Amino acid sequence: MKDADANTSQLNVLQQKLYSARQALDEMSEDQNEKLQLLLQFIAQLSLACKGQNVELDNKLAKLRHKLTRFNQIDDAVPDLNDINAILKLQYSRVTQQLDESRGSLTNIINHLQQVESIPTKLKKEISFFKKELTKPFHTYWDYIPSVNKIVQFYDEVLAEKVLQGDQFKVLPRHRKSAQELSQMLSEIEFRKEQRDLISTIKKSLIEDFELDTLLNAYQVVLGLLLDNIAKEKTASQAFLFVLNDTLTNVRDVVTDSYTHTIKSFQVSKQLNREMNNQVDNVSESIAEINDINQLKTQVSVQLSALRSALNLKEALEAKEQIKLKASVEALRVELNDLSKETETFKKRLFEQQKLNRLDALTQLPNRSALEERMEIEYRNYQRTKHPLWVAVADIDYFKSVNDSYGHSTGDKTLQVIAMALKNSLRDTEFVARFGGEEFVLLLPNVEDDDIKPLLNRVREKVKNIPFKFKDQKITITVSIGAARIVENELISETFERADAALYKAKHESRDRVIIDL
Ligand SMILES: Nc1nc2c(ncn2[C@@H]2O[C@H](COP(=O)(O)OP(=O)(O)OP(=O)(O)O)[C@@H](O)[C@H]2O)c(=O)[nH]1
Missing domain, CATH: 3.30.70.270 (Reverse transcriptase/Diguanylate cyclase domain)
Incomplete structure (x- = not known):
């Protein structure tokens, strides 16, 4: 009995242990099922993310996702998993090959881009650096896409540069209008004889299809000619003013000279007059007390001779003065004569210029x-x-x-x-x-x-x-x-x-x- 009781109690313990062990096993299996469920969901999501690369793969993955939702049919999915595994391997090698081919195409595009002239140096350097980078293989599409973006960016920059250059040199309607106005103006301005052929060539170049450069050159040349004309005109006026100035200076010198001289002569003449008066006074004084006729004769004769000398001196002085005055007047006359000739030429030039300004250069009709x-x-x-x-x-x-x-x-x-x-x-x-x-x-x-x-x-x-x-x-x-x-x-x-x-x-x-x- 005692033994039976002991056996029963041992059995109970064992039963208890077995129960606990089953419970632990159930719990473990539940946990594993949850993890497996999570894994299956993850595989389903991953398969969705792979969608779009390959139609066959897409179909297989859709089928797999369907099977994975039914947990009890998981064994059915094993062949699909094997198929998908094989397709995925193939797909990877296909992608690698495709990426290699795409890299080749990008290199070709870069080669073309490098042939474009007038790319700024900085951009040129960037492009050739990028070309070197392209020699390294792509491992995924994520390596490939930024390279495509970079090439698009290069093209964009090159295009922007080209458009800019194109705009700069394109002849627009406003340029044509300017050319017409310039041509019209050239017909209205009077140019010097030696400039006329050049002006007519410029006018011709502005008529038909012309490049923007032609118009700019035309403006530059015309401006040069006009400045040259202004400079010539200025030089001519200046030359006249110099002549005028020289002549006036000469005239002033002559007048000053002759004025100074006249003053001096006037003073000498005054001195001589004074001396002559004194001598006349002396004559009256010296003869007042003389009673002897001979003595008187001698005295008068002395006094008269002194007077004659003074008069001679005065006459000589006046004659010299006359000669000097004549020379001065003659010099003045020559100077003024030259000036008058110069003024006449200048007036004529001005008049011609005025007349030309009112005449149309081409037809010679009034403008x-x-x-x-x-x-x-x-x-x-x-x-x-x-x-x-x-x-x-x-x-x-x-x-x-x-x-x-x-x-x-x-x-x-x-x-x-x-x-x-x-x-x-x-x-x-x-x-x-x-x-x-x-x-x-x-x-x-x-x-x-x-x-x-x-x-x-x-x-x-x-x-x-x-x-x-x-x-x-x-x-x-x-x-x-x-x-x-x-x-x-x-x-x-x-x-x-x-x-x-x-x-x-x-x-x-x-x-x-x-x-x-x-
Ligand atoms: N050779 C030359 N041509 C000029 C001059 N000035 C204007 N023209 C030209 O005259 C022409 C005028 O042309 P339009 O305004 O179209 O007149 P159109 O051909 O005479 O026709 P209608 O007046 O309508 O009968 C343009 O071709 C101008 O280039 C010039 O000084 N010399």
Whole structure:
């Protein structure tokens, strides 16, 4: 019994131990299951992160993720795991190969980039350093992507540089406008004879397609010529002023000399007069007490001889004075004569310059500033007399095509011939100026309403009948004319605007015609 009890109690202990051991085992297995679950979730997440590299891999991984959600079917997933393992190995070698190929492509791109000229030195150095770095293999895409970014950045910088350079040298509409204005200005400025060929070459270079450099050079050369002219003008004025100054100094010296001399002579002469007076006094005194006639004769003769000597001295002095004065006057006359000649030349130069400033260099017609002056004069006359005054604006038709077809210098000659024709078709009291380009302005005083159209039609016909011949081709050139008569309370500038509007109409009514604004 005692033994049975002992056995029972031992069995209980064992049972208890077994129970504890099972509990511990259950707990362990639960813990392992949790960890395994976590691992499976991690594998699922990782498989998601691998998505997109390879379609086959993506499908396998999707299947695996599905199986891994069902814990009890985990054994089914083993073949999939093996497949995926194999694909992953293949994928890795494929990625490595791809990365190598991409590195080769990037090196090619860099080689191309290095061939671009005018890359700033700093950027050039960066590019060749980067090229050296590219010789090291990429291990992952994360090595590759920054390199692509770097190349994009290089391209961006090179492009920015190019765009900058391109903008700098591109001829824009505003440059074309400046070229046109410069060309126009060159036609209005009078240059020296030896400068004219250069100016005409510059004008030609500004017409067709030109580079920005040509325009800049043109400005530089023109500026140089103008400065040279100003310097020459200044030198001429200075030379004249030096001559003037020298002459005035000489004249002053001569005058001062002769003044000093005159004072001295005056003093000597005064002294001689005094001496002569004294001698006359002496004569009266010395003869007052003489009774003897012979003694008197002797005394008078002595006194007279002294007086004669004094007079001779005075005469000699005066003669010397005369010679000196004559010489001074002659010197003065020569100096003033030279100065007058010099002044005359200078005046002529000024006058010529003034005249040139009012003449259009190409056509030799009065220019715009001369026109403005004449308009004022005619306007004042009109206000005083109320006689009719007409303003007409004439413009050559399709002149651009003359330039385009036969060249700019033919265009220039055409302008000269037409300008002469216009001038010759007017009376002396009438006036024509080159307003600019291929436009001329006529001022016609004292023409009645009925006469203006025939008059301007004669002018138009005169131009039309000029037998132009370019490149063996007979060409007819026409002009369109618009005219207006000044009316009460109107400014002449307003009359001009009406004439210009009439010209616009003439141009639109197929040109070669006269339109009067009534
Ligand atoms: N040769 C030369 N051409 C000039 C001069 N001044 C202006 N021109 C040219 O005159 C032409 C004027 O052209 P547009 O204003 O288009 O007029 P257009 O061809 O005469 O045509 P319409 O006036 O409409 O009949 C431009 O080609 C100018 O370059 C100059 O001094 N010499």
